[in-house]
Amino acid sequence: MKKLLLSIGAGLLIIGAILVGMKFWFKPDLVYKRNAKKAAKDLASASKVIEDEETSKIYTFEEASKIYKVDQSLLLVNQEHTIDADFPSDIVEYKDTGVLMNSCITEHYSDLSAAVSEKIGDKLYVMSSYRSYEDQQRVYEEEGAEIAALPGTSEHQTGLALDVYVSEFAGAGFIESDAGMFVNEHCYDYGFIIRYPYGGESVTGFTYEPWHIRYVGLPHSKIIEESGCLFDNYADLFEIGKYYEYYGYEIARMPEDRIEIPKDAQDVLLSEDGLGYVFVTIKTAEK
Numbered sequence: 473m474k475k476l477l478l479s480i481g482a483g484l485l486i487i488g489a490i491l492v493g494m495k496f497w498f499k500p501d502l503v504y505k506r507n508a509k510k511a512a513k514d515l516a517s518a519s520k521v522i523e524d525e526e527t528s529k530i531y532t533f534e535e536a537s538k539i540y541k542v543d544q545s546l547l548l549v550n551q552e553h554t555i556d557a558d559f560p561s562d563i564v565e566y567k568d569t570g571v572l573m574n575s576c577i578t579e580h581y582s583d584l585s586a587a588v589s590e591k592i593g594d595k596l597y598v599m600s601s602y603r604s605y606e607d608q609q610r611v612y613e614e615e616g617a618e619i620a621a622l623p624g625t626s627e628h629q630t631g632l633a634l635d636v637y638v639s640e641f642a643g644a645g646f647i648e649s650d651a652g653m654f655v656n657e658h659c660y661d662y663g664f665i666i667r668y669p670y671g672g673e674s675v676t677g678f679t680y681e682p683w684h685i686r687y688v689g690l691p692h693s694k695i696i697e698e699s700g701c702l703f704d705n706y707a708d709l710f711e712i713g714k715y716y717e718y719y720g721y722e723i724a725r726m727p728e729d730r731i732e733i734p735k736d737a738q739d740v741l742l743s744e745d746g747l748g749y750v751f752v753t754i755k756t757a758e759k
């Protein structure tokens with residue numbers, strides 16, 4: 473009898489485990505939601521309050537941007553948060569190649585492609601980088617809504633996203649190559665993320681795109697990697713106005729009219745998130 477009860481118990485446990493597994497199998501985006509919750513908790517435990525008038529100063533975004541470096545690295549662009557046709561993307565040419573990208577990513581893309589050459593022995597190419605609103609309109613009309621993003625909803629318009637490939641492995645096939653595996657595993661170390669990961673479709677609006685890398689900068693890419701959350705939910709992890717310590721960085725998300733910066737901060741970067749707030753990223757230690 474005891475044996476029978478035990479095996480019934482074990483059976484129920486196994487069925488339970490299968491049901492839980494199935495829940496995540498059918499709805500992989502639940503994993504991202506669960507991860508985001510945990511990440512917010514982890515960040516909260518790494519937080520630090522700076523509210524001493526002696527040690528910090530309050531600025532508006534306009535004031536702060538005259539003193540500190542500003543880039544567009546943390547701008548959220550998706551179907552809900554669109555950019556206008558005349559959005560002033562900060563575009564430069566990459567190493568006389570004719571490839572246009574956002575000025576904040578050139579150095580980091582150069583490092584990533586050098587790592588692919590060095591570690592994998594393959595050459596990384598850019599299939600598509602900056603696309604103007606008009607270019608996107610044309611792509612949308614040619615390829616249709618199934619494949620192309622609606623103008624104003626594409627990260628390519630910011631120059632922060634790159635579609636990369638190596639010889640013989642492009643598009644979905646990119647992940648079949650060693651270089652594709654390397655980029656998908658290690659782009660986070662160079663400030664990039666896989667913007668549309670597997671299973672995130674119900675949030676991102678895109679199925680897995682192993683070739684589409686998006687620059688967000690360090691340490692944000694590492695936090696996204698370690699927490700397993702989606703960039704669409706990233707800003708929500710932060711409590712407004714609070715500083716978080718993270719591996720040699722201090723980061724905070726501040727309202728545009730009240731940006732608090734420690735007076736002794738040296739290496740400060742300001743990035744608008746497109747949601748009405750500004751990320752402050754301060755490098756506190758050499759890596």
Ligand SMILES: [Zn+2]
Nearest residue numbers: 633634635684
């Ligand atoms: Zn893309």
